[in-house]
Amino acid sequence: METRELRYFVAVAEELHFGRAARRLGIAQPPLSRAVQQLERRLGATLLERTSRGVALTDAGAVLLREGRAALDAVAAAERRTRRAAAPAGSPGLVLVTKAGASTELLAKLLDAYAAEPGAVDVDVVLCGIGEQERHLRDGRADVALLHRPFDSTTGLDTEELHTEDQVALLPAGHPMTARPHLRVDDLAAIPGLPMPRRRRDDGSYPDGPGPEVHDNTQLLQLVALGRATAILPESVRTHLHDDMVAVPVIDAPSVTTVIAWPPHSRSLPLAQLIRTATRL
Amino acid sequence: METRELRYFVAVAEELHFGRAARRLGIAQPPLSRAVQQLERRLGATLLERTSRGVALTDAGAVLLREGRAALDAVAAAERRTRRAAAPAGSPGLVLVTKAGASTELLAKLLDAYAAEPGAVDVDVVLCGIGEQERHLRDGRADVALLHRPFDSTTGLDTEELHTEDQVALLPAGHPMTARPHLRVDDLAAIPGLPMPRRRRDDGSYPDGPGPEVHDNTQLLQLVALGRATAILPESVRTHLHDDMVAVPVIDAPSVTTVIAWPPHSRSLPLAQLIRTATRL
DNA sequence: AGCCGCGATACCCGCCGGGTATCGACGGCG
DNA sequence: CGCCGTCGATACCCGGCGGGTATCGCGGCT
Numbered sequence: 001m002e003t004r005e006l007r008y009f010v011a012v013a014e015e016l017h018f019g020r021a022a023r024r025l026g027i028a029q030p031p032l033s034r035a036v037q038q039l040e041r042r043l044g045a046t047l048l049e050r051t052s053r054g055v056a057l058t059d060a061g062a063v064l065l066r067e068g069r070a071a072l073d074a075v076a077a078a079e080r081r082t083r084r085a086a087a088p089a090g091s092p093g094l095v096l097v098t099k100a101g102a103s104t105e106l107l108a109k110l111l112d113a114y115a116a117e118p119g120a121v122d123v124d125v126v127l128c129g130i131g132e133q134e135r136h137l138r139d140g141r142a143d144v145a146l147l148h149r150p151f152d153s154t155t156g157l158d159t160e161e162l163h164t165e166d167q168v169a170l171l172p173a174g175h176p177m178t179a180r181p182h183l184r185v186d187d188l189a190a191i192p193g194l195p196m197p198r199r200r201r202d203d204g205s206y207p208d209g210p211g212p213e214v215h216d217n218t219q220l221l222q223l224v225a226l227g228r229a230t231a232i233l234p235e236s237v238r239t240h241l242h243d244d245m246v247a248v249p250v251i252d253a254p255s256v257t258t259v260i261a262w263p264p265h266s267r268s269l270p271l272a273q274l275i276r277t278a279t280r281l
Numbered sequence: 282m283e284t285r286e287l288r289y290f291v292a293v294a295e296e297l298h299f300g301r302a303a304r305r306l307g308i309a310q311p312p313l314s315r316a317v318q319q320l321e322r323r324l325g326a327t328l329l330e331r332t333s334r335g336v337a338l339t340d341a342g343a344v345l346l347r348e349g350r351a352a353l354d355a356v357a358a359a360e361r362r363t364r365r366a367a368a369p370a371g372s373p374g375l376v377l378v379t380k381a382g383a384s385t386e387l388l389a390k391l392l393d394a395y396a397a398e399p400g401a402v403d404v405d406v407v408l409c410g411i412g413e414q415e416r417h418l419r420d421g422r423a424d425v426a427l428l429h430r431p432f433d434s435t436t437g438l439d440t441e442e443l444h445t446e447d448q449v450a451l452l453p454a455g456h457p458m459t460a461r462p463h464l465r466v467d468d469l470a471a472i473p474g475l476p477m478p479r480r481r482r483d484d485g486s487y488p489d490g491p492g493p494e495v496h497d498n499t500q501l502l503q504l505v506a507l508g509r510a511t512a513i514l515p516e517s518v519r520t521h522l523h524d525d526m527v528a529v530p531v532i533d534a535p536s537v538t539t540v541i542a543w544p545p546h547s548r549s550l551p552l553a554q555l556i557r558t559a560t561r562l
Numbered sequence: 563a564g565c566c567g568c569g570a571t572a573c574c575c576g577c578c579g580g581g582t583a584t585c586g587a588c589g590g591c592g
Numbered sequence: 593c594g595c596c597g598t599c600g601a602t603a604c605c606c607g608g609c610g611g612g613t614a615t616c617g618c619g620g621c622t
Contacts, residue, residue, distance in 0.1 A: 001284065001356055001360050006359070060366040067359035070546060071358070079324065085340055179343075220431070
């Protein structure tokens with residue numbers, strides 16, 4: 001199976017429309033139809049159910065969509081990492097990816113400590129959207145990530161725990177509940193007029209519910225400060241708070257563990273040293 | 282990057298010889314040279330150092346060899362799993378791989394328990410050489426494996442622990458040490474005339490040392506029974522012993538954990554049910 | 563009935579992957 | 593020291609395949 005065929009099939013499977021997929025791929029529709037047919041013949045499997053009004057995935061097609069994405073990521077990773085390995089000295093030796101607006105202190109400490117090590121290489125820091133870090137590791141855009149359990153999935157990655165912290169509720173200053181020594185999750189759900197914002201999911205959609213839609217932490221903090229929302233966040237957000245917000249411990253929220261994660265078959269000395277530095281912090 | 286190019290490069294990188302690689306690939310040597318040159322041009326990287334007497338890998342080439350193998354495995358997995366998903370009912374629903382000659386009781390119990398579950402599918406059992414299981418999972422030849430820590434690597438796999446056991450030393454019946462209630466690893470290393478056999482490594486070579494070379498457990502047991510060797514093995518081997526051998530606990534050997542492992546992104550109901558059954562044993 | 567949207571088919575062209583023949587560089591050996 | 597053997601690169605040719613345009617066939621909607 002060639003990567004071209006896989007790319008073509010994945011495009012059709014995602015669009016569920018040969019015409020749109022062809023446009024996305026920058027080719028005409030007939031060759032795309034033909035390529036997918038040929039793939040189906042070679043696999044001996046029907047991947048798509050065609051009706052004259054559109055396309056639907058078969059079970060086998062769903063399997064190939066999932067596995068094919070993983071395979072294309074692996075190919076992309078091979079390509080990117082080879083390019084990086086061949087790049088002249090001075091380019092980034094390691095790329096670290098983490099969520100935008102999280103772990104800033106831990107990250108700063110880690111980068112400082114690592115830079116002080118003998119033989120340290122340049123580290124590029126990439127900030128990306130929630131849930132995108134694992135993808136960056138799998139397709140070679142990054143070598144190592146800072147993830148936050150239980151929010152981020154770490155399946156298929158090697159990890160070391162760095163830090164665990166409890167979560168706090170963020171309330172507008174002056175709210176009656178700020179007087180309480182601690183809260184429970186149910187207390188917050190019951191506050192009238194202070195809904196929990198809905199974060200954008202990986203696929204771009206938002207969960208149902210009453211709260212406002214947000215997609216980054218800055219927006220969220222602003223909404224809390226304005227008295228329009230509340231939120232449960234790791235206690236390290238306290239360092240970002242001014243006196244317009246108050247943090248109250250939430251005793252029954254799951255605690256958050258920051259982990260350093262990397263693709264399992266990585267074998268680079270700088271990466272090993274960065275991980276060692278991280279675990280010693 | 283096309284899988285064809287990757288396959289070609291991997292063949293050359295493994296053979297370190299264009300002619301042999303071409304023969305292995307079933308093509309002539311000139312197109313192979315050209316394909317690798319084209320790959321190098323596209324990547325903007327020198328992958329191989331050519332001398333008129335042969336070929337050596339550059340750093341970038343070593344990266345692409347490792348990453349490329351992983352990518353080709355992922356492509357092969359996509360292909361195999363799709364074929365399986367499309368195969369008519371009656372073909373194996375799950376393929377389980379484990380070391381030849383290990384975990385037989387646990388495996389039998391697991392298969393029995395799973396077969397009794399409602400909705401269970403057929404399970405094919407594949408026995409393979411030591412260290413080959415991970416590869417079977419990664420390239421789609423198997424869906425799930427029984428592994429033994431700390432011997433098998435589980436990096437990049439999801440696992441659940443099933444069973445932990447201590448290790449025992451296997452001695453020929455009548456040996457003076459069989460009178461001892463327990464032993465230490467150092468005691469065994471010091472026995473004259475009873476060396477530890479050398480097991481074949483993944484690459485087919487054997488470690489240096491005095492012991493005989495073996496590559497499976499049957500051979501090993503035979504050598505012990507003949508009074509030509511000793512070995513440290515999980516205590517479950519006791520069930521295979523006749524009265525020609527004696528097992529003595531080794532108190533400082535690492536204990537062995539049997540785990541069930543699967544590729545991290547698997548999403549099949551039968552697999553989930555098998556894993557659930559396994560953890561409940 | 564007629565039109566429209568969508569995927570499949572028919573047919574053509576140019577490029578690229580594969581083949582054979584040969585070259586050029588290097589090392590070994592008589 | 594010159595000859596030869598080995599090995600990768602180059603030159604050149606051919607056929608097939610990937611990609612393009614034009615068109616068909618089917619189904620749903622109005």
